[in-house]
Amino acid sequence: MTAAAEGSPARRMTRARRNALLQSEPVQGFALISPTFLYALILLVLPILVVIAHSFWTQNYLTIDRTFTLENYRIALTEPIYRDLLWRSLYISLMVSFFTVVLAYPIAYFISFHGGRHKSLWLFLITIPFWTSYLLRVMSWKVILGYNGVLNSGLMGLGIIDEPSTALLYNSTAVIITLTHAWAAFAILPIFVSLEKVDRTLVEAAKDLGDGPLRSFLRVTLPLSVPGIISAALIVMIPTVGDYVTPKLVGGKDGVMIANAIQAQFGKASNWPLGAALSVTTMLIVTLIAGTMVLIIRAAQRLAR
Amino acid sequence: MTALRRFLPGGGWLSAYAFLYVVFLYLPVIFLPIFSINTAATPKFPLSGYTLKWYEDLPRTPALLDAAWNSLVVGVSASILATVFGILAARSITRYRYPGRRAINGLIMAPLVLPEVIVAISMLLVMLQLGLSLSLFTVVLGHVLVCIPYSMTVLTSGFEGFDRSLEEASADLGESAFGTFRRVTLPMVAPAIISSLLVCFTISLDEFIIAFFLTGTDATLPIYIWGQLRFASKLPGVLALGTLLLVASFLLMTVAEILRRRAARRTQNEGGLYA
Numbered sequence: 001m002t003a004a005a006e007g008s009p010a011r012r013m014t015r016a017r018r019n020a021l022l023q024s025e026p027v028q029g030f031a032l033i034s035p036t037f038l039y040a041l042i043l044l045v046l047p048i049l050v051v052i053a054h055s056f057w058t059q060n061y062l063t064i065d066r067t068f069t070l071e072n073y074r075i076a077l078t079e080p081i082y083r084d085l086l087w088r089s090l091y092i093s094l095m096v097s098f099f100t101v102v103l104a105y106p107i108a109y110f111i112s113f114h115g116g117r118h119k120s121l122w123l124f125l126i127t128i129p130f131w132t133s134y135l136l137r138v139m140s141w142k143v144i145l146g147y148n149g150v151l152n153s154g155l156m157g158l159g160i161i162d163e164p165s166t167a168l169l170y171n172s173t174a175v176i177i178t179l180t181h182a183w184a185a186f187a188i189l190p191i192f193v194s195l196e197k198v199d200r201t202l203v204e205a206a207k208d209l210g211d212g213p214l215r216s217f218l219r220v221t222l223p224l225s226v227p228g229i230i231s232a233a234l235i236v237m238i239p240t241v242g243d244y245v246t247p248k249l250v251g252g253k254d255g256v257m258i259a260n261a262i263q264a265q266f267g268k269a270s271n272w273p274l275g276a277a278l279s280v281t282t283m284l285i286v287t288l289i290a291g292t293m294v295l296i297i298r299a300a301q302r303l304a305r
Numbered sequence: 306m307t308a309l310r311r312f313l314p315g316g317g318w319l320s321a322y323a324f325l326y327v328v329f330l331y332l333p334v335i336f337l338p339i340f341s342i343n344t345a346a347t348p349k350f351p352l353s354g355y356t357l358k359w360y361e362d363l364p365r366t367p368a369l370l371d372a373a374w375n376s377l378v379v380g381v382s383a384s385i386l387a388t389v390f391g392i393l394a395a396r397s398i399t400r401y402r403y404p405g406r407r408a409i410n411g412l413i414m415a416p417l418v419l420p421e422v423i424v425a426i427s428m429l430l431v432m433l434q435l436g437l438s439l440s441l442f443t444v445v446l447g448h449v450l451v452c453i454p455y456s457m458t459v460l461t462s463g464f465e466g467f468d469r470s471l472e473e474a475s476a477d478l479g480e481s482a483f484g485t486f487r488r489v490t491l492p493m494v495a496p497a498i499i500s501s502l503l504v505c506f507t508i509s510l511d512e513f514i515i516a517f518f519l520t521g522t523d524a525t526l527p528i529y530i531w532g533q534l535r536f537a538s539k540l541p542g543v544l545a546l547g548t549l550l551l552v553a554s555f556l557l558m559t560v561a562e563i564l565r566r567r568a569a570r571r572t573q574n575e576g577g578l579y580a
Contacts (some may be wrong), residue, residue: 242420
């Protein structure tokens with residue numbers, strides 16, 4: 001009791017100070033997030049700035065020459081090898097995001113509209129394979145598609161083919177299949193979220209007004225879920241452009257992608273500035289495509305209204 | 306037309322598709338355990354016989370044991386650090402409103418949508434420039450960065466719906482800021498925190514690219530596996546190891562999910578009760 005009485009003026013003062021601080025929400029909120037923010041600044045923003053700086057420099061053996069030049073970008077954009085790798089990476093990532101979205105949409109629709117009480121169980125079921133090692137999932141595709149692989153031995157066992165096919169592995173199709181499988185869960189979640197937001201009364205209204213299930217789907221549900229489709233496509237496309245493991249393991253010569261070239265510049269070839277320029281170019285192109293996609297969709301939505 | 310009508314209201318067709326899709330998702334993963342108990346050294350059908358020898362060989366490989374220990378050290382450190390950063394950020398995002406909040410959140414979540422190779426090589430460049438020698442420590446630094454977004458996702462779902470009046474009541478009753486956190490906030494969000502730790506540990510355990518670029522001579526489990534993949538004869542051993550990792554990830558994620566849901570339910574229910 002006495003201790004409390006003695007402590008009370010001091011406590012009242014600290015409380016007054018605390019209340020003053022509590023009232024300035026922005027200060028507190030920012031103070032709280034600043035360690036994480038700083039971490040991201042130092043280990044993400046700063047490194048990317050360093051990469052951008054390197055892309056304008058040149059390297060003589062082990063020393064970096066810091067005179068400004070666009071030579072690396074000229075090489076990255078005009079040398080046939082790098083140009084082809086960039087195109088192929090874009091092609092593969094666009095194909096992968098197309099297939100993942102097309103395959104994922106019915107599932108997201110099924111869970112959202114017919115999942116009933118088991119929605120979260122379904123989502124969990126679908127995300128589990130994603131939590132297993134990426135390396136191992138790619139490797140299991142190698143096991144499936146390989147010369148002595150599951151598919152070949154299975155098809156031979158069934159008498160469909162006489163000798164193992166070499167067309168399955170070590171090409172860009174194998175890369176597309178593997179990546180489509182690997183990123184499936186990432187496409188389902190955003191589509192599911194946007195479908196959950198679709199107002200069910202609108203769908204009913206369309207039906208009451210005489211639209212069949214297909215028409216009400218095409219005219220109500222599908223347009224309303226477009227934001228989810230776009231974010232799913234972007235979430236899959238952006239990281240797959242820079243995928244390293246899959247092309248290395250199942251891509252063979254025809255499946256090499258830009259990340260493998262970037263890695264080579266930082267490894268064996270040891271030309272950091274060129275590797276940096278390739279990274280920056282990749283990031284810019286990806287950002288450009290992502291931005292264009294978002295803009296087109298916004299414009300389309302405005303037109304639809 | 307009747308077929309279409311059946312399809313869209315989600316009758317048989319959609320369920321059948323959902324079933325096939327789940328099979329497509331799981332099939333490649335299921336081959337790992339199947340071939341890890343097969344006697345043949347090359348994975349192909351028909352299966353040649355049942356054996357556990359590939360598993361028995363695992364503990365006899367010193368390089369593997371080192372890699373497992375390294376993975377454990379990296380995973381525990383990265384998950385603790387990422388969760389601490391995640392708690393601070395998730396708390397700030399769900400509790401306060403301030404300008405720039407969404408931009409900062411976007412930056413923190415960015416590693417989720419950046420090509421991993423680019424994240425890895427940019428960190429590598431900075432670390433080499435700073436003269437940091439590559440080691441498990443640099444791997445931890447990288448893993449923390451990629452784990453924070455996942456930690457944030459888990460924690461925000463746990464913190465959201467958290468009733469602020471409970472904390473205010475505690476403060477008004479004379480509890481210090483730290484005391485309020487320890488005695489009111491922490492018990493309610495503990496499941497979300499544990500869930501975040503498990504998710505981050507799983508990610509770190511499986512992460513390859515960043516570890517591949519940022520490690521010196523020490524291998525983590527995925528790096529060890531990557532090295533083994535070059536030798537066809539080592540494949541069954543890798544499959545056995547992969548199966549064990551699969552089971553570990555699966556168990557960790559199931560526990561994490563149960564806890565995350567419990568956290569979400571707890572904050573919402575109790576908030577409702579006392580509001």
